[in-house]
Amino acid sequence: MNRRRFAATLAVGVLVLAGCSGTPSGSGAGAGGDTLLLGGIAGTTGAYGTTGQAVVNGTQVAVDEINAAGGILGKQVRFEWEDDGADPTKSSQLFSKYLSDGAIAIAGSPDTGPTTVELSTKNNFPIIGAVDDCGLTVYTEGPDKPPAPYAFCTSLNTFAYGGIIGQHALDNCEALAVLHDPSTYGMGGLYGIQSTYEATGRKIVLDESITENWSTGATVGLRAEIDKINDAGADCVDVWLTPQDQANFISEARSLGATFTVYGNDETNADTTFSDLAGDAADGYVAAEITTRLNPAQALLDFRKTYKDKFKVDATPFAELSYDAAKVLKDVAEKAKSTEPAKLQAEFNKVTDFPGLFGPLTFTEQRHATLDAEHLTIVVFDKGSKEWKPEG
Amino acid sequence: MLQVLLSGLAAGAIYGLVAMAFAVVYYVTRVINFATGQLLMIGIMVAAAVSAAGLPEPLALAGGVLVATLGGVLIYGVAVRPVLAADRFSFAWLVSTLGMAIVIQSIAAIIWGPTSRAFPALLHRDIMFFPGGASLSWQQIAAIIVATGAAVAYEVVRRRTLFGKVGMAISSDPEMARVVGANVTAHSVIAFALGGLLAGIAGMLVGPITYANPYLGETYGITGFVALMIGGVENPIAAVGGGFVLGILSVAANTYIDSQASDWFPFVIIVVVLLVSPRGLFASGLRWRRSRGGLATAGTNS
Numbered sequence: 001m002n003r004r005r006f007a008a009t010l011a012v013g014v015l016v017l018a019g020c021s022g023t024p025s026g027s028g029a030g031a032g033g034d035t036l037l038l039g040g041i042a043g044t045t046g047a048y049g050t051t052g053q054a055v056v057n058g059t060q061v062a063v064d065e066i067n068a069a070g071g072i073l074g075k076q077v078r079f080e081w082e083d084d085g086a087d088p089t090k091s092s093q094l095f096s097k098y099l100s101d102g103a104i105a106i107a108g109s110p111d112t113g114p115t116t117v118e119l120s121t122k123n124n125f126p127i128i129g130a131v132d133d134c135g136l137t138v139y140t141e142g143p144d145k146p147p148a149p150y151a152f153c154t155s156l157n158t159f160a161y162g163g164i165i166g167q168h169a170l171d172n173c174e175a176l177a178v179l180h181d182p183s184t185y186g187m188g189g190l191y192g193i194q195s196t197y198e199a200t201g202r203k204i205v206l207d208e209s210i211t212e213n214w215s216t217g218a219t220v221g222l223r224a225e226i227d228k229i230n231d232a233g234a235d236c237v238d239v240w241l242t243p244q245d246q247a248n249f250i251s252e253a254r255s256l257g258a259t260f261t262v263y264g265n266d267e268t269n270a271d272t273t274f275s276d277l278a279g280d281a282a283d284g285y286v287a288a289e290i291t292t293r294l295n296p297a298q299a300l301l302d303f304r305k306t307y308k309d310k311f312k313v314d315a316t317p318f319a320e321l322s323y324d325a326a327k328v329l330k331d332v333a334e335k336a337k338s339t340e341p342a343k344l345q346a347e348f349n350k351v352t353d354f355p356g357l358f359g360p361l362t363f364t365e366q367r368h369a370t371l372d373a374e375h376l377t378i379v380v381f382d383k384g385s386k387e388w389k390p391e392g
Numbered sequence: 393m394l395q396v397l398l399s400g401l402a403a404g405a406i407y408g409l410v411a412m413a414f415a416v417v418y419y420v421t422r423v424i425n426f427a428t429g430q431l432l433m434i435g436i437m438v439a440a441a442v443s444a445a446g447l448p449e450p451l452a453l454a455g456g457v458l459v460a461t462l463g464g465v466l467i468y469g470v471a472v473r474p475v476l477a478a479d480r481f482s483f484a485w486l487v488s489t490l491g492m493a494i495v496i497q498s499i500a501a502i503i504w505g506p507t508s509r510a511f512p513a514l515l516h517r518d519i520m521f522f523p524g525g526a527s528l529s530w531q532q533i534a535a536i537i538v539a540t541g542a543a544v545a546y547e548v549v550r551r552r553t554l555f556g557k558v559g560m561a562i563s564s565d566p567e568m569a570r571v572v573g574a575n576v577t578a579h580s581v582i583a584f585a586l587g588g589l590l591a592g593i594a595g596m597l598v599g600p601i602t603y604a605n606p607y608l609g610e611t612y613g614i615t616g617f618v619a620l621m622i623g624g625v626e627n628p629i630a631a632v633g634g635g636f637v638l639g640i641l642s643v644a645a646n647t648y649i650d651s652q653a654s655d656w657f658p659f660v661i662i663v664v665v666l667l668v669s670p671r672g673l674f675a676s677g678l679r680w681r682r683s684r685g686g687l688a689t690a691g692t693n694s
Contacts (some may be wrong), residue, residue, distance in 0.1 A: 003439050046607060049506025211655045223399055224647050240679045244603055255517045256527060277510055 036072055036339060038063065038326065039098030040081025041091055042130070043111035047212070048086065050271050051110050051318050055130045056081045057311050058319030059107050061303070062326035067277045072104075072330045073339065079107075086111040095119045095129035095384060104339040105329055107322060110155065110186035113137035114184050118181040120150040126344050129325030130155040130318055133266055134369035135188025137160075142191070147368035151339065154321045154328070154361060154370050156290075162192020164288045164375035165238055165263045169193070173261065177229045179222075179249070180240035189240040189265055190220045192373075208234040210237075212242055226258060233353035238263040246285075246371060247277035254281045261286060269388045271316045275381060283383035286391075288376040290317060292358045294390060300357045317358075324356040396644050399672035402532035404639020407537035409594035409633035410616025411623060412542060413587040417464075417572040418625055419563050420583035423476070423485045427493035428591050429613020430500075433606060435460035435592035437500050438514050440511045440604035449512045456599075464588025467492050468581055480566075500606035502560060509604040516600035535597040542590060543632040552629075559583075618658050622665050624672020633674045637661075 032092040040059055042052035071077055080098070084091040091112035096119075098106055098326040105126040109116050113132020117140070120127040131138055131151045135158030136253035138151045143159055169176045178193055190207065197204055208225055222245065229237050237260055239246045250262055268274050275282050292300070303323060307315040328351060333339050336347040353360035361370045377386040410428060417425045445448060470489035478484070489648030515530035550556035561569040562579050570576050594612070602608055615638070623634020638658055645653035665673055672691070 045501060045506040047508075047605075053506075209650075224395070224643065227395065246604070247603070248601060249515075251517070251530075255519055255529065273507055277508060279510070 007306070015155050028224045029252045035076045035078045037096070037098065037101055037103040038077055038329070039101070039103040039106040040079060041094050041098075041109040041112065041116060043082050043086040043109065044083040046086045046111070047244060048111055048267070050214030050273060050316070051130070051267065052083065052108075054271075054316045054318040055108060055110050055322045057307065058315070058322035059129065059326050061310065062323040062367065063320075064298055065197060066326065066330050072333050073337070077330075081107075084109050084112050088112050088115040091115040092119060099123060099125060104333070107171045107325060107342065117148045118126060119150050121148050124150060124345075125247065125341050126150045126152065126329075127346065128152050128154070132185055133158045133188065133192045134160075135159045136184040137188065138368050140184075143195075146366065150345055152328070152363055152368055154325045154356070156270070156317060156321070156369040157369045158188030159192045159195075159369070160371050160376060161266040161288050162194075162240075164190040164376045164378065165186055165189075165265075165286075166193035167373070168286065168378050169236050170196060170262065173234075174238070175234045176203040176231065177208070177232055177234035177237040178204050178240065179208045179210055179225055179237065181212045181242075182209045186240050188203055189238070193238060194200070199204055205234050206237075210241065210245075212245060223252060224258060225249070225260070226253050229231060230258070234260060236261040236263065238265070243267055243271075243274035244277060247282070250278050250285060251281040255388065263287065269379060269381075270318060273316075275386060277380065281384050282381045285381045287379055287381070287388065288391075289379045289388060290358050290371070290375055291377045292375070293320075294377060294379075296361075297357075299355070303357055320357045324354075324358070324361060328354050328356075328361060394524050397640060398522065398526055398528050398532075398649050400639070400640030400643035401536050401636060402528055402639070402645060404619075404636035405532075405535040405594060405684045406594050406598045406612070406618040406635070407589050407615050407638050408539045408623075408632035408635020409532045409535075409542065410612050411619035412508075412539075412546070412628045413590035413594070414616055414620045415590065415623075415628035415631035416546065416590065417583050417587040419628060421472070422563070423472055423475075424489070424617075424625075425464070425472070425584065425587055426486070426489040426613065426615060427463075427496060427609075428587060429611070430493045430496040430609035431460045431467075431588045431591035431600075432595040433609035434463055434496055434500060435595035435606060436511060436602070436604045436640075437504055437509075437606060439596060439599060440509045441504065443512050444509065449514065452512060452675050453514075453596045456596055457471075457589060460592025460595065461585050461588040463496070464584040464586070464591070465581055466506045467588075468584035471659075472584070473580070497606055497609055504604070504606055505607065511599035511604045513600050514596075527617060530598055531597065538553045538593060538597060539632055539635065542593070543629045566676050575604060617660065618662050620672075621662050622673055624675025626671060626675045630672055630674035634672065637654050637673060 011206060028134040041057045042054055044052040058284045060079055063077050066072060082094050084094060091109055092115050105128055107129040110132060114137055115249050116127050117131060117137055127150060129155040133156050138147045138153045141293040178190055180190045206228060239249050239262060246264055246268060263283060268287040269289060303320060303341055307319055331354060332344055332347040336343040348363050349365045351363040353362055378391045380391050382389050410432060413428045414424060417423060435456035438459045439452040441512045442452035442455045449454060456652050471492045472485050475484035475488050515534060519531040520530060558574045559579055562574055562576055566576050619635040620631045622638055624630035641661055642654040642658055645657035
């Protein structure tokens with residue numbers, strides 16, 4: 001091999017190898033026979049990257065505390081996680097890896113919930129925490145039908161958020177339009193809104209399904225949707241899209257002089273992505289917040305302090321609910337005196353009023369999502385204070 | 393209808409600029425720089441970071457474009473020149489430019505994190521209304537003007553200057569051009585710099601809409617490449633035309649078929665174009681016109 005060819009080959013090799021190592025990967029304690037593995041799958045890159053990172057961090061805080069208190073059934077827990085990049089194929093590969101590595105459960109995924117739910121059902125294997133945002137991902141045939149048997153979701157629930165937003169719109173809007181993504185996440189929100197409307201015999205005037213770019217959250221071309229909303233005569237619109245697209249939408253709508261009231265979703269105020277991008281255009285934007293987060297208990301305040309000290313960022317609800325999920329897993333395993341999936345499942349279905357950071361958590365055979373619309377409060381963004389404040 | 397046309401032109405202008413960034417590099421070097429989308433992204437990220445640091449917007453924009461331009465040169469020096477020097481006819485550049493794309497994206501994600509960051513609104517909040525209620529922001533109007541102007545300026549330089557004609561000679565036969573004294577390396581460096589410049593400018597034009605995110609490169613790299621294939625890879629001005637066609641048809645599909653249609657519709661277009669006119673819509677069009685004794689100029693590569 002001559003010198004130039006060698007240099008070229010080396011350059012290509014270095015670049016490809018550098019590229020292959022570009023994705024953030026797992027962390028965790030070293031492997032060992034006396035440890036229990038908790039797998040984690042979360043999109044820590046892309047439009048919902050902050051959500052995925054919060055899920056990982058919140059779970060890690062819980063695992064640290066569990067280990068400091070003696071572990072689960074006397075064994076230390078090692079938490080290994082990887083970024084699924086919102087890619088179902090990657091997610092399924094990770095699921096199989098954790099399964100073959102002997103994990104006792106998998107936390108997630110907030111991005112690829114339908115994949116992890118399907119695999120959990122197929123393999124009779126428990127998944128916990130941010131399983132997407134519950135809703136249609138866990139209740140694939142609707143809330144009145146049995147949920148996925150091994151999915152125990154402590155996440156923000158699209159049914160609940162859609163429900164409270166739908167109710168608020170019923171009370172305050174003449175005509176409501178909904179823009180949503182076509183995944184189980186967007187459809188879950190739509191389901192919650194529609195259920196509320198149909199219960200009163202009213203209908204939403206426009207239902208637009210928009211495939212979003214989940215790598216960037218930026219879907220160029222929402223201008224046409226603004227025209228459709230105006231043409232439909234809607235005075236309110238729920239934008240069940242990424243925070244980036246919500247910011248883009250409200251900015252463009254306000255620039256065009258649109259005066260309709262705009263609602264968000266459970267991600268809108270979960271962190272500052274939306275409000276930072278939308279700026280002043282976010283003023284008056286309507287969303288919902290977990291009521292107990294507005295008046296946090298001491299346990300929640302303590303968690304937030306620990307989290308901030310450890311990760312140098314503020315905790316989000318996704319961190320908090322993921323912390324709860326790991327703590328419930330410990331409780332369930334110790335009551336079952338086993339980490340066998342079937343025994344864990346049976347014990348999960350008996351969890352009653354577990355003291356979570358948001359309040360009591362309960363699972364039953366029919367109840368596999370812990371959050372309901374009654375746990376939420378409508379909040380409105382105030383540009384002066386840059387805060388989400390309870391309405392009124 | 394007018395709104396569809398205007399919105400399509402605005403979206404197409406960005407696709408066209410990215411397609412042109414691909415095309416100017418390919419025109420001289422016969423290399424497709426698959427990191428072109430990442431140059432757009434890095435320009436946006438740098439401009440957003442400079443602006444967030446409190447520096448004036450013009451400085452932020454200039455910084456973004458400059459970094460994208462230098463990025464183009466860096467890609468040539470690190471990922472293209474060594475592999476072409478080893479074997480001019482190999483396709484190793486395909487892997488090396490793809491590798492650079494992943495490296496740039498990963499570095500951006502490490503530096504700035506995965507979250508979208510604010511980008512200066514520039515002219516995006518200033519709206520111009522047209523008859524019938526149609527409207528565009530001045531940012532979008534600027535995009536259309538810049539894309540058109542860039543295509544025309546490039547064509548003038550290509551056809552009317554010695555520099556452009558040497559570029560044409562290199563694109564036809566680099567070995568022969570080198571023998572007669574053309575500096576192939578210098579032209580290649582300039583082509584990659586120009587590609588970075590165009591991608592950077594596209595970034596400044598679209599940043600107020602997309603915000604700053606390290607994963608933008610994939611999206612615009614793909615749409616720019618599709619526009620390139622639609623317009624034709626042989627001529628940068630055809631690539632811009634491909635961008636406009638793609639933009640208008642995508643917005644029309646979104647409006648008249650389904651709000652999800654723009655995801656799949658561009659690929660239907662490209663299949664049809666490749667079946668009907670494998671060299672691209674406008675490249676073949678010029679050939680047809682040439683065969684009828686029309687527009688084409690002897691000796692050009694259009």
